[in-house]
Amino acid sequence: MLIGDVARHSGVSTRMLRHYDALGLVRPTGRTVGGYREYSAEDVRRIFHVESLRFLGLPLKQIGRALEDPAFTPSALVGDLIRCTQERLEREREVLERLRAIEASEPTGWQGVLRIVELMQGLDSTSAARRQQAVLAQPEGVSVPAELLAEALLAESDPNVAGALCWALARSGGDGMVTLAAGARSKDVDVRRRAVSAIAGMSEAPGATAVLADALGDPDPTVRRHAALALGRRGKTAAVPTLVGMVVEGLNDVDAAEVLVTLSRDPGCADRIMTALVDELTAHTADSAVRIRLTQALAELRGTAAQEVLRQLAHDDDRAVAIVASAFIGVLEERSPTSRGDGKS
Template sequence: MLIGDVARHSGVSTRMLRHYDALGLVRPTGRTAGGYREYTAEDVRRIFHVESLRSLGLSLKQVGRVLEDPASTPSAVVGDLIRWTEERLAREQELLARLRVIDASAPAAWQGVLRMVELMQGLDSNSSARRHQAVLNARSEGVSIPAGLLADAVLAESDPNVAGALRWALARSGGDSVATLAAGVHSGDVDIRRRAVLAITEMPEGSDTTAVLAEALADSDTTVRRHAALELGRRGMTAAVPVLVGMVVEGSHDVDAAEVLGALSRDHGCAGLITTALAAELASPTADSAMRIRLAQALFELSGTAAREALRQLAHDDARDVALVASAFVGVLEARSHEGPGDGSPESA
């Protein structure tokens, strides 16, 4: 079969067939008396083999290696193609994300595009110092960083200084990043969940962020739960009380937890609930003197007669250090009560 006939039957142009011949991919077995290429049935089958491999994404060079390697198996070739395709798609997705970030920044001139590219390159740097500098430069130059870019950077950032700068910028970006952070709160990576919930605690208060924090109260990680509880308590959510009481018991940010419990007791009418929870911990057989002192400090922050009565009982505690601390707290509260309302104390609030 002459080259023209092969081209008509295979759909491969004569130009491409000559190219295959020059590369050694498909060389016609014979020549006519006039010197024209003459293809056998086996040559035509090889042409279709080449075309099939090309359709899967192999380059002509790769096709040549596959055809010449007797150890090459279909499963190995297809496996390589899957890996290469996944890598290419990842690069394309990364490019698409960058283009969307640039589009979201609504640049009015090419200088804006170049500045955004520079910022993204800075945030992608392996150097924490360079990432930090990229954020600081953007802030000092008044560059508007899209909230989506900031949220992604926050979830990926492990350096505490850079993370703090990113959260600061994100909280002031005014963009919609809650969905990205919410996805981070549900991540299987505990470090990402911690970064996400911490970022949400610094966002402006809203029902959407409150709902995400409420879900985080049930997280398996204590750090995630504690971050969520402190912020929810500040927002007046009594659902945070059990975690906050647990923080006092465990001695983890217990001073902050006690202050939040005190504010909840005064501003949201749940002094009885909190006092009951603290009293239950005092009655626990595992409540050593250090824990009872922390519980006394938390009771001191509360409003209401029940909390004061619990402190009076602790003033007679068998452990001298606990009794001394509780007695001091009772004395302070009694002095404040004699001063009258309006002095800013828990009892007068």
Template sequence: MLIGDVARQSGVSTRVLRHYDALGLVRPSGRTTGNYREYSAEDVRRIFHVESLRSLGLSLKQVARALEDPAFTPAALVGDLIRWAEDRLARERELLERLRAIDASAPDGWHGVLRVVELMQGLGSASAARRQQAVLARSEDVPVPVELLAGAVLAEADPHVAGALRWALARAGGDGLAALAVGARSEDVAVRRRAVPAIAAMPEEVPEVTALLADALGDPDATVRGQAALALGRRGVPASVPALVGTVVEGHNDVEAAEVLAALARDHGSADVVLTALVDELAAHTGDSARRIRLAQALVELPGTAASDVLRRLAGDDDPAVAVVAAAFVGVLDERSRKGEDDGVRRPGSADGR
């Protein structure tokens, strides 16, 4: 079979076939009387073998070894090819995401394209300072795709950069909420811990925010539940009370949670709900001084006489540590009552009383 016939049958161009011949990869078995290349059926099969191996990503040198060297086994090489393919796919996915981000920004000209690329490069920097600067220094005349900011905040471990990203997302309204909602349902707890504060930072007028935060109250991770509870409590949502009390019990942001509980009780008509929840937890942790002291600290923030009555009873508690703390708080409340004060109490563990 002449070279032209082989090219038509195999789909390999005559130029490539000549290149294979020059490399010794596929040499025709014979020559015609006119010295034209003549390929046998075995030669054609070898061409198909070469093309099959090349389709896997092997170089021509590797193909030659695979066909000629019996000791050249596929196991190690195929593993390498898998890793190379995965790296190539990762680069291609990154390129695709960049192109989509640029397309979403609908740039008017190359200046806009370059600004978005500059932001992406800044967000991809190993330097936290540079990532933060990329967010804060972005040009106002170039729209930035919120999906890019949302993806960055879900991946950002540095708290300062994450704060800048949340600020930038909040300024964009609720446009990035869909991406954050996906993050709030991630199997990766670190992603959920980044998603919930970003959702909480969204403007209050965005209606989906409260629903997403309410869903996060059922998260298996205590930190995520606490984040959602603090955000909902600040929005005056009574459903946050159990999780806020749980935050006090566990000692994660307990001072902040106590302040939010006090605001719910004082400003949103939830005093009875808050008091009942705290008292129930006191009864459930009779052998745990630290938890009961934190619950007592939360009680002293509540308005009205019912909370002070509970503290007076705790002043006679069987646990000496709890009794001492409760008695101190009763003294503070009595002093405040004598002075006619109704402002907040500075208490141990607060920002002012450490």
């Protein structure tokens, strides 16, 4: 069968058949009197074998070895092809995501596209300083895809770069919430921490409060603390137990106490906070440091009920607690109108 006939029957172009011949992959068995390539049935069968391996993605250089080397096992070949295909698909997925990010920014000109590409390149840098600069250097008026920032944040291990990304996300108006909400449910605790921390700074983002409320039940204490502080600042009383626990543990206890003071402006919540603090005082009779922190938190609360508890603590068996409580009572009495002589006689 001549080369033209083989091309018509196999679907392989004459140019590719000549290339196979040059590489030694499929050499025609014979030649005509005029010097034309003449393929046997076995040659045509080998052409189909080559095409099948090409279809699987095997490079031409390896196809000859696969067909001729008895030691070249199919399992090894298929395993290599799977790995190569996975790597190629991953690269293509990254390109697709970048294109979608650019499309989401609705660029009005090539200058906007180039700005976003510059940001992407900066975020791909191995230098944390370069990544941070790429985020902070974005000029005013350039629309940066929030989802791109959110994805970069969830993968960012450097705290300074993560802080810059949080800042940029807060400016974006909350459009990255879908990605961050998914990050808050990640199995990776570091991803959850970054996601909840970012959401905490996006006070106006739709759905942020619901995600933070779910985070109060997270098994990781850092995630719970981020969520409690953010919810407490939003006036959500569900954060009270976690905030009180932060005072007990001495982790972000000053911030937690400040949020509890804000929440206590609601009379109903004030009673709940007071009860929780007093219960913890009772539960930690042997831990002086914990009881001092609880006493300090009580001193920040307004109202006669808190002052009454402080007066009782001024006679506490723990001398350190008693001294702290007495000091706060003195400060509170100095602040009262009657002690300053402001009352009318």
